[in-house]
Amino acid sequence: MAVEQTLILIKPDGSHRRLTGLVIDRLDAAGLEMVGAKMVSVTEKLAREHYRALSDKPFFPNLIRYIRGEFHGFKDHRVLALAYRGENAIGKARAAAGATNPEHAAPGTIRGSFGRITTAGQFENVLHASSDEADAEREVRLWFKPDELLEG
Ligand code: UDP
Ligand code: MG
Numbered sequence: 013m014a015v016e017q018t019l020i021l022i023k024p025d026g027s028h029r030r031l032t033g034l035v036i037d038r039l040d041a042a043g044l045e046m047v048g049a050k051m052v053s054v055t056e057k058l059a060r061e062h063y064r065a066l067s068d069k070p071f072f073p074n075l076i077r078y079i080r081g082e083f084h085g086f087k088d089h090r091v092l093a094l095a096y097r098g099e100n101a102i103g104k105a106r107a108a109a110g111a112t113n114p115e116h117a118a119p120g121t122i123r124g125s126f127g128r129i130t131t132a133g134q135f136e137n138v139l140h141a142s143s144d145e146a147d148a149e150r151e152v153r154l155w156f157k158p159d160e161l162l163e164g
Contacts, residue, residue, distance in 0.1 A: 015164065016101040017047065019151040021140035022092040024081040031126055032092060035139050038122055039096060042104045047162040048095030052155065053088055054080045061154060062140075074134055083134065093155045097164055102148050105141040112137060 020039065022032050039046070052058070059076045066072050080089045096105060110121025114137050117124035127137040142148035152161070 020094040024084040025136035026138040028084040044096040044098040
């Protein structure tokens with residue numbers, strides 16, 4: 013297995029519901045090493061760039077509002093961005109996160125235990141985890157400058 017880097021974002025529902033520590037604990041338990049961490053004020057531009065592959069989806073406008081904290085009262089648009097490194101880091105982080113739709117996420121995964129779909133139909137799934145090598149590389153570079161990451 014290759015050593016990989018992956019991007020984790022504690023989404024606004026995750027921090028609003030005080031799940032930041034739990035997410036970090038689960039990723040720790042998965043054997044991943046944190047190599048970058050910072051609070052980011054998510055601009056509209058950054059949100060759109062991060063989710064650019066989904067720009068034609070019907071849920072895209074609400075996804076941008078969601079990641080910018082607009083459903084959870086974060087006027088400063090705060091998100092905790094984390095970079096992790098480890099063997100098969102992308103797959104391990106995705107496994108800890110669980111499926112995108114909290115209703116389908118396995119019990120015991122972060123999303124399966126703590127995610128929800130609101131009555132308005134909005135997925136609140138606690139965290140972002142890069143989905144594959146290409147996304148992980150692009151996303152780590154989008155959220156972190158090279159000198160903000162520990163060297164491998
Ligand atoms: N999303 C949504 N409805 C959907 C699919 C996705 O609201 O039907 C949101 C959800 O917040 C998800 C994000 O869009 O985490 C990115 O979607 P993706 O398919 O990349 O899922 P992920 O990689 O986050 O599991
Ligand atoms: Mg994705």
